[in-house]
Amino acid sequence: MSTIEDKYCKCERCTSYPDCAPDQGLLVFCLRGKAPCSVTMRGCLCTSCKVHDMYSLRREYHCLQGAERKAF
Numbered sequence: 001m002s003t004i005e006d007k008y009c010k011c012e013r014c015t016s017y018p019d020c021a022p023d024q025g026l027l028v029f030c031l032r033g034k035a036p037c038s039v040t041m042r043g044c045l046c047t048s049c050k051v052h053d054m055y056s057l058r059r060e061y062h063c064l065q066g067a068e069r070k071a072f
Helices: 005-010 048-055
Strands: none
Touching: 005 048
16 A cells, blocks of 8 residues: 555665665655665665655664654
8 A cells, every 4th residue: 555655755766775675665664664685875865855854753774774653
């Protein structure tokens, strides 16, 4: 099910987007949790993402560190 958060999510455009994520359709790591595979840190778009602002989040690299806040 697609959510408004999926629509605004920048994860897929991030240079650190996990290699396993496209096959699994993974998005919104900041709310859903970290990626189930390894992540290579090559930059982060979290703080420039609308979802990050919508939930007043502060951290970066949610694909690596996990959710800062659970929303759904």
